[in-house]
Amino acid sequence: MIIKNKAVVSDDWTVFRLSENETPESVTVPAGKIIVPLKVWQAQRANLQSRAELGVWLASNERPEELKGEVEKFNVIAVDFPKFADGRGYSIAYNLRSRLGYVGELRAIGDVLRDQLFYMQRVGFDAFAPRPDKNIHDALKGLTDFSETYQISVDQKLPLFRRVQRDGITTVGSVHE
Amino acid sequence: MYKYDVYDHQIVDERVAQYRDQVRRRLSDELTEDEFRPLRLQNGLYMQIHAYMLRIAMPYGLVSSAQMRMLAHIARKYDRGYGHFTTRQNLQFNWLKLEDTPDILADLATVEMHGIQTSGNCIRNITSDEYAGVAADEIIDPRPYAEILRQWSTFHPEFAYLPRKFKIAINGATEDRAAIAVHDIGLSVLKNEQGEIGFRVLVGGGTARTPIIGSEICDFLPWQHVLTYIESIMRVYNQFGRRDNMYKSRIKILVKAVGIEEFRRQVEADWADIKNGPGTLTVEELNRVAAYFTAPAYETLPANDPGVALYKTENKAFANWVQRNVKPHKIPGYAAVVLSLKKTGVAPGDASAEQMDVVADLADRFSFGELRVTHKQNLVLADVKQSDLVSLWKESAEHGMASPNIGLLTDIICCPGADFCTLAFARSIPLAKMIAERFDNLDFLHDIGEIELNMSGCVNACGHNHVGHIGVIGVDKKDGGEWYQVSVGGAQGNDAAIGKIIGPSFNFQQMPEVIDRLLQVYMRERLEEELFIDTVRRIGMTPFKEHVYATPINAEDAVDKNAYGFIDKPDNYTVQRKSRF
Numbered sequence: 035m036i037i038k039n040k041a042v043v044s045d046d047w048t049v050f051r052l053s054e055n056e057t058p059e060s061v062t063v064p065a066g067k068i069i070v071p072l073k074v075w076q077a078q079r080a081n082l083q084s085r086a087e088l089g090v091w092l093a094s095n096e097r098p099e100e101l102k103g104e105v106e107k108f109n110v111i112a113v114d115f116p117k118f119a120d121g122r123g124y125s126i127a128y129n130l131r132s133r134l135g136y137v138g139e140l141r142a143i144g145d146v147l148r149d150q151l152f153y154m155q156r157v158g159f160d161a162f163a164p165r166p167d168k169n170i171h172d173a174l175k176g177l178t179d180f181s182e183t184y185q186i187s188v189d190q191k192l193p194l195f196r197r198v199q200r201d202g203i204t205t206v207g208s209v210h211e
Numbered sequence: 212m213y214k215y216d217v218y219d220h221q222i223v224d225e226r227v228a229q230y231r232d233q234v235r236r237r238l239s240d241e242l243t244e245d246e247f248r249p250l251r252l253q254n255g256l257y258m259q260i261h262a263y264m265l266r267i268a269m270p271y272g273l274v275s276s277a278q279m280r281m282l283a284h285i286a287r288k289y290d291r292g293y294g295h296f297t298t299r300q301n302l303q304f305n306w307l308k309l310e311d312t313p314d315i316l317a318d319l320a321t322v323e324m325h326g327i328q329t330s331g332n333c334i335r336n337i338t339s340d341e342y343a344g345v346a347a348d349e350i351i352d353p354r355p356y357a358e359i360l361r362q363w364s365t366f367h368p369e370f371a372y373l374p375r376k377f378k379i380a381i382n383g384a385t386e387d388r389a390a391i392a393v394h395d396i397g398l399s400v401l402k403n404e405q406g407e408i409g410f411r412v413l414v415g416g417g418t419a420r421t422p423i424i425g426s427e428i429c430d431f432l433p434w435q436h437v438l439t440y441i442e443s444i445m446r447v448y449n450q451f452g453r454r455d456n457m458y459k460s461r462i463k464i465l466v467k468a469v470g471i472e473e474f475r476r477q478v479e480a481d482w483a484d485i486k487n488g489p490g491t492l493t494v495e496e497l498n499r500v501a502a503y504f505t506a507p508a509y510e511t512l513p514a515n516d517p518g519v520a521l522y523k524t525e526n527k528a529f530a531n532w533v534q535r536n537v538k539p540h541k542i543p544g545y546a547a548v549v550l551s552l553k554k555t556g557v558a559p560g561d562a563s564a565e566q567m568d569v570v571a572d573l574a575d576r577f578s579f580g581e582l583r584v585t586h587k588q589n590l591v592l593a594d595v596k597q598s599d600l601v602s603l604w605k606e607s608a609e610h611g612m613a614s615p616n617i618g619l620l621t622d623i624i625c626c627p628g629a630d631f632c633t634l635a636f637a638r639s640i641p642l643a644k645m646i647a648e649r650f651d652n653l654d655f656l657h658d659i660g661e662i663e664l665n666m667s668g669c670v671n672a673c674g675h676n677h678v679g680h681i682g683v684i685g686v687d688k689k690d691g692g693e694w695y696q697v698s699v700g701g702a703q704g705n706d707a708a709i710g711k712i713i714g715p716s717f718n719f720q721q722m723p724e725v726i727d728r729l730l731q732v733y734m735r736e737r738l739e740e741e742l743f744i745d746t747v748r749r750i751g752m753t754p755f756k757e758h759v760y761a762t763p764i765n766a767e768d769a770v771d772k773n774a775y776g777f778i779d780k781p782d783n784y785t786v787q788r789k790s791r792f
Binding site for chain 1 (some may be wrong): 217222225226241244249361366367368372373438488489492493499503526761
């Protein structure tokens with residue numbers, strides 16, 4: 035089960051992780067709906083790109099620009115959060131959406147917890163695989179913590195001050211230049 | 212000052228609800244402490260030695276009388292009847308229960324206050340000049356920009372889990388009173404030759420383990436671009452700042468590692484596609500926010516009130532207070548008044564609930580209902596009629612807030628230290644008290660003149676020790692005792708400098724004598740009218756070092772042992788330290 039488009043849905047993708055003795059070049063990628071590590075994609079691009087369905091995931095220390103020009107090849111791109119407090123994934127998502135033109139499913143994987151979901155959604159994630167020991171229905175509530183935001187991000191192209199009429203005061207004297 | 216509109220209220224109220232649920236889940240163990248810690252920190256809640264500490268934001272140091280009364284109420288109801296004003300223009304309560312904190316934040320929200328992002332690895336409370344709006348040397352009032360930056364940084368989704376904390380300071384005057392050079396980002400508001408407003412942007416300054424003055428990344432950034440440009444700085448830092456070692460994770464380490472030219476190149480590259488985009492600040496929004504900071508309804512008054520001059524001749528104590536605690540104002544007949552929270556015997560920056568109520572009343576009666584918190588841990592009434600000075604002096608003196616020591620040796624900047632903080636290696640508040648007692652002689656203090664003595668209990672340098680004319684810092688020694696390193700020559704402001712360590716560390720009891728010896732060198736060497744810092748700059752550190760270490764310092768002779776309680780905590784006193792944060 036994952037959260038996708040603000041609902042809990044079943045999911046049949048498998049996140050493929052290399053074990054210690056495996057290398058990106060030699061590892062055998064199983065058949066089916068597999069989300070492969072970036073390095074495996076890069077090492078086995080020739081074989082993998084013929085697959086009907088394929089996903090790729092980025093580690094928090096990997097660069098999204100590595101997928102420049104290729105993002106449309108994937109049914110899903112995932113970003114791994116090794117620890118929820120590692121915030122690099124937020125900028126990876128921003129860059130994938132805003133600069134690399136990725137419009138498909140963008141999934142947060144790894145240490146994904148309820149209290150970070152609102153921010154993740156704002157930077158462009160639309161799918162979330164909460165940590166398996168957590169209640170996914172509880173995690174879903176994290177998406178609705180706030181109903182208004184100040185600043186622009188992937189989800190909101192206009193800052194609050196361009197979007198709504200905000201209250202001001204009538205002033206006496208001169209206003210700041 | 213700024214007033215929340217419906218959106219500001221909604222966002223803060225939703226934050227309180229979110230936090231209340233997080234506390235509920237923590238208490239029921241749905242959240243582990245590791246999962247909860249970053250969440251509570253981003254609401255300003257620390258777990259300290261004795262209890263929880265809550266840090267409440269006073270954006271750029273401004274606080275209204277209604278807000279101050281709420282703080283007094285919280286101090287009485289949930290704490291032990293006092294609070295501690297910090298060097299970052301915040302207020303801390305030190306004796307709270309976790310279960311109470313959602314209610315406290317709900318109470319604060321009713322007066323447009325919160326603890327949002329006062330801790331954690333995110334963009335912290337934006338600090339500014341305590342004399343903003345009234346300073347005679349002001350180029351542009353920085354507060355509208357500070358408020359716009361506050362809103363922009365509040366819950367920024369991409370920058371809530373940075374490698375480390377991130378502090379922005381903004382100054383709008385000729386003199387830098389916001390210590391911009393020792394912040395992650397320091398902004399000075401400028402007017403260029405065409406009369407356009409912009410910012411000089413410094414990046415990568417800081418204190419702590421790696422004290423360093425910020426580098427100039429942009430000499431003139433037009434004001435419209437301030438949000439997007441900072442966004443790009445943040446994005447480069449978020450991606451490339453180190454996360455493997457918390458002592459090397461501030462932006463200053465990144466800037467130093469790649470060099471300012473390369474860092475600038477990366478920022479400009481990131482900025483290319485958002486510059487002039489919808490994140491660009493508009494003149495309408497700037498004007499909307501700036502309207503909250505227009506001048507109050509000043510009366511037309513003579514430049515100098517004759518009553519003040521007369522009373523000064525009659526009353527030496529008042530004259531001393533005027534000399535030290537009353538600052539010039541750009542409007543004729545007005546003054547800015549510093550209420551000292553540095554009364555000898557009281558922890559620097561501490562205020563009781565009663566004092567908070569008193570200053571709220573004083574603000575209502577004498578200064579349009581507003582107060583400012585200074586980075587030197589005092590309070591300012593920024594718009595006082597000179598004709599009210601005598602009344603204000605008498606009333607503030609009755610409540611222990613008229614010590615005429617602003618800018619003098621006993622106006623010590625001091626972190627909470629090992630009495631409260633789990634990070635500290637040594638106590639700082641008892642040391643500040645001991646030093647204040649030792650030099651508690653007004654004539655002597657005035658003779659020494661302006662000097663900044665800044666003290667921190669550990670390398671995190673919350674007491675700004677590196678930029679103190681004299682800096683004192685608690686250091687980690689294997690014996691678990693309390694040891695302090697001393698530096699001289701640090702400075703804040705336009706001539707910001709990092710002080711130099713004079714030599715091996717001293718124990719708690721030796722410290723007053725160390726300070727005394729530093730002052731002896733100054734008095735011996737100073738030229739007429741020369742301040743301590745200028746003497747240090749002229750003659751260098753060596754004469755100070757030589758004199759301090761010339762003969763052993765016998766702690767027995769150095770201090771009055773009875774007054775400070777250090778006998779209860781002797782040299783082999785082991786500081787209680789628990790888990791970080």
